[in-house]
Amino acid sequence: MATPIVVPTPLLALPEGWTAEKDIKTVGKLSGATQRTLEPVGPYFLAHARRARHKRTFSEDDRIQAQERAKKVENDEDSEISEPEDPMMLARDAKDWKQQDHYKVLGLSKYRWKATEEQIKRAHRKKVLKHHPDKKAAAGRTDDDNFFKCIQKATEVLLDPIKRRQFDSVDEEADVEPPTKKQLQKGNFYKLWGNVFKSEARFSKIHPVPMLGDDKSTREEVENFYNFWYSFDSWRSFEYLDEDVPDDNENRDQKRHTERKNANARKKKKAEDNARLRKLLDDCSAGDERIKRFRQEANAAKNKKRLEREAAEKKAAEDAKAAKEAAEKAAKEAEEKAKADREANKKAKEAAKNAVKKNKRVLRGSVKDANYFAEGDASPATIDAVLGDVELIQGKIEPEEIAALASKLNGLKVADEIKSVWKAEAERLIGAGKIKEGEIKAFTA
């Protein structure tokens, strides 16, 4: 709340005899309001929104806000500098600062390259307050400024962006070792390797750096990851590890010589580092199940067409074979049937022939039974004439008619009846024009 406005004009004096319970009496009520839309803009609106959404009153909100702020201050105070100090580190000689871990000296070893400048400054201040030589002197230890120098050196390196980068380049504490085979057997491939690449990503000139991802990453993501890392653009440099630092006292040639030597050494280390990263990637990709899977999938897609074509060919061949077999079978069956038919025909013909023979015997027998239509013993001429007619009729009529005739004659014993049958037959034949009238001699008489 802002400071209240001060109104110079005076309030009313209390009239005589004004009384009320608790010195206040309420008379009216507010005369309505309009609903309007606030513009959702500005810090005061955000405060309003916070109150409205959390259903807080003004004072509650103020208190909670104040609390949150207070907590934040505390966090700022002691979050990063709570690391215990290693007595070995405290005893370090400031002269070999090249070997010292600057982050650890400032108590920032869990932040390392992620530490912000702000954090470094605060950490430095905190350490200085603790290890200032004057404080040591007050405690009776004079000339004990060794660790203080370490702190100053660490701050000097870490607050200078160029020097800090050089130190970060060779800060092995921040590296994550690639997982061994044993670890990989037990642990999660993606998590183990992911941590390695997360730590390596700090050297990238290009951000954001694609990460390893997990089992569900798409093929594109995985390819993108490997492409990026195989052409990794690193800012890592190795000046920090220079063995000789040329100083101004040396002569020019000497200096150049040292510089050349250093440059060569750096180049060599850089090449080694690139090779190291390449090996990391080779190792990782060799164990990467996703790559295998993608390759299989790709192969499967490629082979799919070929397999389909082969299957189609095979099917066609089988179909042709089946058709051929079916045709052969049909032909064979037809042949057998024809053969059977032929035999059946032959049998029927023979049977018919036999029947005709039998019928003819019946015909001939009938005239013999009728005693050749002669009374008493028939003369050979009569017999001959009757038999001649029988032969004639038999020769003129079809086997069916012979059978019909035979069935009519069969069983007849009386000569007249037999004769009338024969006579009717002879007349039918004459009627049909198959036999001429004169040819039949015995039956017409």
Add this chain to the structure above:
Amino acid sequence: MSGAKSVAPENRTVIGLTFGNSNSSIAYTVDDKAEVIANEDGDRQIPTILSYVDGDEYYGQQAKAFLIRNPNNTVAYFRDFLGKDFEHIDPTHNHASAHPKDVDGAVSFTIKDKAEEDAEPSTVSVSEVATRYLRRLVGSASDYLGKKVTSAVITVPTNFNDKQKAALLAAANAADLEVLQLISEPVAAALAYDARPEAQVEDKIVVVAELGGTRSDVAVIASRQGMYTVLATAHDYEFNGVALDKILMDHFAKEFLKRNPSAKDPRENARGLAKLKFEAEATKRALSIGANASFSVESLSDGIDFASTINRLRYETLSRTVFEGINRLVESVIKKAGLDVLDVDEVILSGGTAHTPRIASNFSNIFPQTTRILAPSTNPYAINPSELGARGAALQASLIQDYEADDIDQSTHAAVTTVAHTSNAIGVVSLNAAGEEIFVPVVPAETAVPAKRTVHVAAPKDGGDVLVKFVEGNTHIKVTKPEPKPKEDKTAKVEDAADSDEESDFSDDDEEEEEKREKVWKIGNTLAEAAIRNVKKGGKVEVTVQVNADLSVILTTREVGAQGGVRGQLNA
């Protein structure tokens, strides 16, 4: 911002954008202070123009230059087409650039944006144009900041409808930009002023006159301790920067023809017209700064060069109709809000045309002396009017950049933004020097509830027992006519006051004695009475009024510095 691109708060780099119909600008915040970014050409006002030459894309000032030589492949004034059907757009301003076309109801432009000589011109929808343009803006901002800009707050006019907003969001998302929030332009301007460290949190009525190239928008805003409620708005498409350009163009074209009677009218050929317009704009800008400006165009018409000068007085006389139109617009919107010019505490001039000194001085004539006119020519501490929107947007962006997209959505939801506003002021009764009862406002009208205000009121001189009388109050305008005026029109009434006021802007002051108009508080319903006993001599009484969301009121009062006090509650 449903279904749109969202970025995790920790990965955000935010900017504020004004994406105007004529010009756009970009701002970001350093240490809670907004700064406007210059693009690679060094422009802080970046013309909202895209141009294609041989497949190369140009934007901003470079593209603007191509309006002369390559108008057909230059797209300008397209912002207002976003989210509109072809039927509902006003293509007037596109006369001298690529023309909008109707492609299946969507507004599109046909431009050659490919490098090949004989490539077919492509049809590009207005949202695609906006996306390309925004991409360039974001690119410039990213280059300037050295970080990829991921998110922005964009300002929009108050009359942008949901469809237009959705189209703008879609265009921004397509340009790979997360839109944290769309805020209205006048409120952004108000926020830019209120965020200055020297600004005080107070209750005031602000008029924001947003005078742009192709449109003028005026809004009346109730600013209640930093919470803004728009009470009324008005929009105008006649009285704008382009109209002023037109006046200068006509003026110089006539002068050119006077000097070269045989030459053709430069307004009748496209290139001559474009040259005139380009130079007229520059001259207009120069006239906002200096009292004289030159105008010179090479080969204006028929190969004849033309050079001339104009002074500010001449320009102001010529542009009178436009200025008067703007005055009327401002007055009408105040009336629409149910207020009077006397109620206005602050006038913010925003937009490119707001640089014009005459507009600001006209405003100081309309409004009473006590009203602050925030324009460069009237107030040395004024912020550049062209940058207000972008600054406000950048400030808002820095305020909400730590919020999850969801959180922003919920906080800007109608359930949170729609609240009751008091219709009358709540205050206490006090005595003026003449011993009359007067109203001292504690909670002004149009205050969003819940609200809590505290004032310190002096006790009677001798101290003793004090009566604190809580009342409602409202204002009316008291007009005192000048005493002896037999000749004057006697029918001038309160309602005509605004008109007579306006007339006086351009008439000589000594011709008629002005009416005296003042804002008077009227004491309304009594809400409660409370007594404070035995106040010290020369003491003060603290009065606190808290209006709750359900319109119940808690009244507390006590002597400043003393314990205890009196407390009462009014039910809704």
